[in-house]
Amino acid sequence: MKFLFDSDTWQEIYGSIRKNKIRTAITIIGVLWGIFLLVVLLGSARGLENSFNKLFGNFATNSVFVWTQSTDKPFKGFQEGRRFTLTLNDIELLTSEYANEIRLLAPRNQTNNLIIKDFKSGSFNVSGDYPIVDQIQKKQLLYGRFLNENDILSNAKVAVISEDMYKQLFDLDEFPIGQLVKINSINYKVIGVYKPSTSVDFDGDTAYIPFTTFKKVYNTANRVDWMMITAYEGVDIEQMEKDVLLTLKGLHKVHPEDERAFGSVNLGKEIGKVTGFLTGMQFLTWFVGIATLIAGVFAIGNILLITVKERTQEIGIRRALGATPKSIRQQIILESVFLTTIAGMIGIISGASILALIDTFLGAGDDAVLINPTVDIPIIIIAFTTLIVLGTLIGLIPAHMATIVRPIEALREE
């Protein structure tokens, strides 16, 4: 190991690196490119993964949304094309029948209304909801609170409005909580302002009022526009969706094979598709990364091979002057390790810079494509050492050859 700290060793390496400028350049570019690509690829994949995670982050992912449309099959004396609605009875029945599967079941009624505040107004969605929607998709509140059980029980005339509504209806810096807004000629007290979700959003820009209040004010009686079902952890959400739909078909005298009567979105399934895509991406990244590394290894090995061939005569001269095989191998190895290390570090630094740039331009804001694209340091270290070790081993073969032949044969090489 002493030779590592010998200035002469480095003098020798410096000399041969300077002499072989093209080889040096090719090695550096080869390794640099390999590592650079790996860093950028892995980082981007991570960034993509992060942004997907953010996209579905505040969702209870094992949820199904169900609403009614119109039948596409005649059944039990009913014509095809019949329209019907979900009811509160459905909710009760499902709650008791699927007590072991369903964690949350939230009915919702929805309409579109003009909302007026003093002299300002705008047309918005209005939803009658239960507080549990907050558990299905977490609302980020800027002011106040979300609906609670009390609001439901007392048919309170309260509303949770969106940030957009607040901006449109209120003066700048006006404190919204406790203020009154008029929806369909009825005054509601604002109890909360929420920030619109930056991720997938099924609610849109809506003003939340208690389900019971909605029922009374809009006279919806038993009607339910749609329901959100969240299953317990570990429940097969796709199977549950099928079962629930079948139950509902039975309740509403719909043909069991009717495809159109109920609309539904299974969030678990949708997310599964994306996750599958992500897994594919990751696989691809690794594949490309490893292929790049192998190519890099061969590039280095190849260059060293050419180099050593080129330098066989020089090795012969050195041996005639008293160089031991060990000193020659040491020099060649150190040279390649030195070159690959420098190149690898430049590659890592430039790759990381690109990731930083990506983060700056694509990673910020609500619709960020790649969030926090990073690479695990151990992965890079492993890749890096593999590159150096394999590259050097391959390069060592011709170096070894040049030292086991008789010196005269090395010398004769032109």
Place this chain on the structure above:
Amino acid sequence: MIKIEKLHKSYPIGKDSLHVLKGIDLHIKEGEFVSIMGSSGSGKSTLLNIVGLLDIHDEGNYFLNGQLIKDMNEKKAATLRNKFLGFIFQSFNLISYKTALENVALPLYYKGMNRKQRLEIALEYLDKVGLKDWANHLPNELSGGQKQRVAIARALVTKPKVVLADEPTGALDSTTTDSVMDLLKDINNEGMTVFVITHEEEVAEQTKRIVRLKDGVIISDEYTNAAKSN
């Protein structure tokens, strides 16, 4: 210094083998100045390479400085080359990306000497061959004669016991040939054993002993006038 008994060497050529040295007996004592002559292909270089531990013989005995050379590992051979032998080649064999001074200093590097000391001694030897002012020039900036003088300085820098030269003047014109021969004579006068291959009579005449080789055997071995006048 160098003692060779019934030395044989063949080169494999395909399935056959070419018998190049067919039983050489040669004894060179310390301080001798010997030249080997012979037509091209007679095995001169082969003999010198074996003496220089750059190649190995098949049969017979070779003693270098009293030590039997047999089944020697490369590490030991390298050390012996570094310690006892200095080489001068027809084609100079300088390392092209090193300056004259660095080329001369290289054997000292393998001796394990520190850089400062190395360069000091190397400069001394460059001065000896009259190239002190060319110390920082690369080989391709030097003439053939200058290159060979750098190579001689490199061969001498470790103070070897034996200097081996394979047609050192083969690529030089007559004036530079003379200056190279003068250097070799000086070296010999300092007590080093010099062993030189040549096919030029004028060159051989300047050595003290001429060994003639033909078809792999020694046909004559005699002292020259130069030796007798001494």
